[in-house]
Amino acid sequence: xxxxxxxxxxxxxxQKNLSTIHAVAQSLAIGPMFSTxxxxxxxxxxxxxxGWNSALAVLLAGLGVxxxxxxxxxxxxxxxxxxxxxxxxxxxAHPWVGVLTAGxxxxxxxxxxxxxxxxxxxxxxxxxxxxxISEDGPAWWxxxxxxxAIVLVLNYIGVRIAVGAMLTFAAVSFVPMLIxxxxxxxxxxxxGISLSVFDPGExxxxxxxxxxxxxxxxxxxxxxxxxxAAASLGEESHDxxxxxPRAVLFTIAAAAAFYVVMSFAFSMGYGKEAVxxxxxxxxxxxxxxxxxxxxxxxxxxxxxxxxxxxAMALALAICVTMGRGFFALARDGxxxxxxxxxxxxxxxxxxxxxxxxxxxxxxxLSWLADYGSxxxxxxxxxxxxxxxxxxxxxxxxxxxxIGSLAVELVYLILAVAAFGLVRQAGNKWWQYxxxxxxxxxxxxxxxxxxxxxxxxRSNVNWEALYWTIGVVVVALLWFLILMLTxxxxxxxxxxxxxxxRGVPPLDEALDYGPAS
Numbered sequence: 208x209x210x211x212x213x214x215x216x217x218x219x220x221x222q223k224n225l226s227t228i229h230a231v232a233q234s235l236a237i238g239p240m241f242s243t244x245x246x247x248x249x250x251x252x253x254x255x256x257x258g259w260n261s262a263l264a265v266l267l268a269g270l271g272v273x274x275x276x277x278x279x280x281x282x283x284x285x286x287x288x289x290x291x292x293x294x295x296x297x298x299x300a301h302p303w304v305g306v307l308t309a310g311x312x313x314x315x316x317x318x319x320x321x322x323x324x325x326x327x328x329x330x331x332x333x334x335x336x337x338x339x340i341s342e343d344g345p346a347w348w349x350x351x352x353x354x355x356a357i358v359l360v361l362n363y364i365g366v367r368i369a370v371g372a373m374l375t376f377a378a379v380s381f382v383p384m385l386i387x388x389x390x391x392x393x394x395x396x397x398x399g400i401s402l403s404v405f406d407p408g409e410x411x412x413x414x415x416x417x418x419x420x421x422x423x424x425x426x427x428x429x430x431x432x433x434x435x436a437a438a439s440l441g442e443e444s445h446d447x448x449x450x451x452p453r454a455v456l457f458t459i460a461a462a463a464a465f466y467v468v469m470s471f472a473f474s475m476g477y478g479k480e481a482v483x484x485x486x487x488x489x490x491x492x493x494x495x496x497x498x499x500x501x502x503x504x505x506x507x508x509x510x511x512x513x514x515x516x517x518a519m520a521l522a523l524a525i526c527v528t529m530g531r532g533f534f535a536l537a538r539d540g541x542x543x544x545x546x547x548x549x550x551x552x553x554x555x556x557x558x559x560x561x562x563x564x565x566x567x568x569x570x571x572l573s574w575l576a577d578y579g580s581x582x583x584x585x586x587x588x589x590x591x592x593x594x595x596x597x598x599x600x601x602x603x604x605x606x607x608x609i610g611s612l613a614v615e616l617v618y619l620i621l622a623v624a625a626f627g628l629v630r631q632a633g634n635k636w637w638q639y640x641x642x643x644x645x646x647x648x649x650x651x652x653x654x655x656x657x658x659x660x661x662x663x664r665s666n667v668n669w670e671a672l673y674w675t676i677g678v679v680v681v682a683l684l685w686f687l688i689l690m691l692t693x694x695x696x697x698x699x700x701x702x703x704x705x706x707x708r709g710v711p712p713l714d715e716a717l718d719y720g721p722a723s
Contacts, residue, residue: 239462240380240517241327242430243469244494244510250423250470252488253410254659257423259482262404262470264423269463271424271648272431275618276459278625278645279435280452285628286701291435291528292617293535297701300624306541306689306697310682312617313532313561318678319610320433320525322565325351326573326603328518335511347599348570354522355566362526362559364552380513380520385465387494387510388472391501396475404474425655428648430466432611433524434459473497491595526562533558540696541689573602582667608671612656613678615649622646 250261257264282295292312297305313321329351336344392400403409407420434455476497477487490496494514498507534555537546548557579594579601586592596604622645629638656668664670689697 239430239465240384240514241521243384243466244514245327246426246430247466247470247473248487248490248493250426251474251482251485252422252426253483253485256426256488257420258410259404259474259479260407260410260420261423261482261487262467262474263407264420265427265430265466265470266405266463267420268424268427268430269459269466271644271651272428272434273456273459273463274641274644275622275648276434276455277641278618278622279455281625281628281632282621283451283455291532292621293532294701295621296624299628300620302698302700303686303690304620304624306700307682307686308617308620309532309536309541310685311613311679313529313536314678314682315610315613315617315675316525316529316532317561317565317610318569318606318674319614320521320607321529321562322567322569323603323606323610324518324522324525325355325562325566326569326599326606328354328515328522330597330600330603331511331515331518335515338511339508347597351566351570351599354519355563357519358522358526358562359559361523362530363550363554363556380517381465383506383509383513384469384494387498387502387506388468391472391476391497394501396472397478397481398475400475401479403479404471421651422655422658425651425658427466428615428652428655429611431459431462432614433521434462476501522562526559529561530555530559533561535701539700539702540693541700569602569606570599573599576602578602578605578670582665582670605667605671605674608656608668609674609678612653612671612675615652616675616679619646619649622649 250256286294286298293309296308329347332350333347410419495507498510533546536542546558550556579596579598583596625642
């Protein structure tokens with residue numbers, strides 16, 4: 208098929224030949240190994256996090272996100288398309304809500320992984336090269352551009368190839384990380400194995416000041432952001448109303464189990480006293496530390512590669528989501544028709560280019576804004592505040608936080624609108640309870656992110672909040688322009704994602720036989 212800029216309602220992406228395993232691969236590419244290396248330790252912060260109860264906090268966070276996953280599954284049982292959240296809210300709530308929320312979601316995703324991930328990959332690759340090969344290796348931004356090129360090529364030549372690469376990267380990276388956890392536990396950790404990590408009395412359960420188990424839960428929610436990525440494959444799946452809900456719920460459950468295991472193992476590895484003194488939370492190379500101590504430096508080197516591979520899987524998944532989202536909006540006349548162009552492999556190559564805009568744009572921001580010297584400072588031996596992170600990596604953390612705050616806002620909108628779906632489905636009390644938990648979860652996520660001091664732009668979360676407000680404002684301006692110039696397109700948004708009927712409610716659809 209030749210490249211085309213058609214935005215006709217019948218324009219679709221590829222053949223409907225993707226199955227549950229492809230959807231699972233797309234969702235599993237949320238970067239669990241990457242998050243274990245860079246985010247999991249923050250939950251153990253004894254001041255703002257759960258300290259010794261980090262494993263319990265991760266478990267509770269997983270249950271909360273599972274409720275959000277159930278909400279996404281409710282939508283996926285009825286609607287399918289390339290824009291996912293866009294189609295869900297357009298049909299499940301109102302076209303205006305769907306279009307506006309789509310703007311927030313895809314702009315937020317641009318910060319979360321559509322662009323920011325290349326800063327993370329670049330810095331990780333530079334660090335690995337300098338440590339193990341040569342100190343005169345390519346700069347981080349060159350590595351970031353190489354990663355960007357690989358992702359664009361794989362997504363250009365076919366979604367099955369891209370998803371296959373995701374699954375390979377995830378599988379290869381999962382095994383050695385799990386081996387590390389098993390070895391730590393088998394060796395008894397620092398002080399022996401203790402299940403007291405699951406006793407909320409160790410740090411307190413309901414401390415709203417930013418610490419305690421709840422403080423860890425609030426941070427833990429960020430581990431799961433991006434699980435809804437499978438929904439973007441709905442248009443190319445042969446049975447999306449079954450495969451997408453399966454993939455979403457399975458991914459959250461599997462990721463939660465993995466994070467609990469890793470959190471338990473690392474807690475044992477450092478030991479209770481060290482964790483309570485902030486040793487894990489303050490170690491920027493926790494995976495390296497644990498691998499070196501319990502297996503050997505060679506294994507630590509292997510895990511460094513694992514984290515980079517997992518970050519590449521995340522980059523691939525976000526590109527799939529971004530490209531299809533911009534394609535869906537352009538097809539419906541809500542963006543310039545350029546973004547609806549497809550390659551001869553039926554992939555949205557023009558929409559995929561947005562990750563290049565995001566990646567290169569954030570690289571420029573890292574050079575201009577000096578976030579390393581503004582947001583991540585610590586006293587040196589003389590008491591002077593000095594930067595602890597290079598500008599590129601500091602900008603990556605900021606961009607990931609911006610994206611997380613924006614996407615969690617979308618989760619909140621999805622959950623609130625889902626009350627209407629439950630009412631239509633039969634008014635079952637337990638479904639209302641799950642949706643209520645889904646509403647509460649992102650609210651608590653915001654509380655956990657913004658509660659700790661200082662409450663100003665020297666705090667990375669508050670700096671990210673201002674950027675997130677900017678994302679919402681830009682999305683709102685785009686929506687208002689559409690209302691003034693393309694009102695009919697807004698009112699008729701996502702017509703291709705007509706409601707799917709004849710599928711039993713989610714609670715009655717547990718026995719489908721083996722996934723195809």
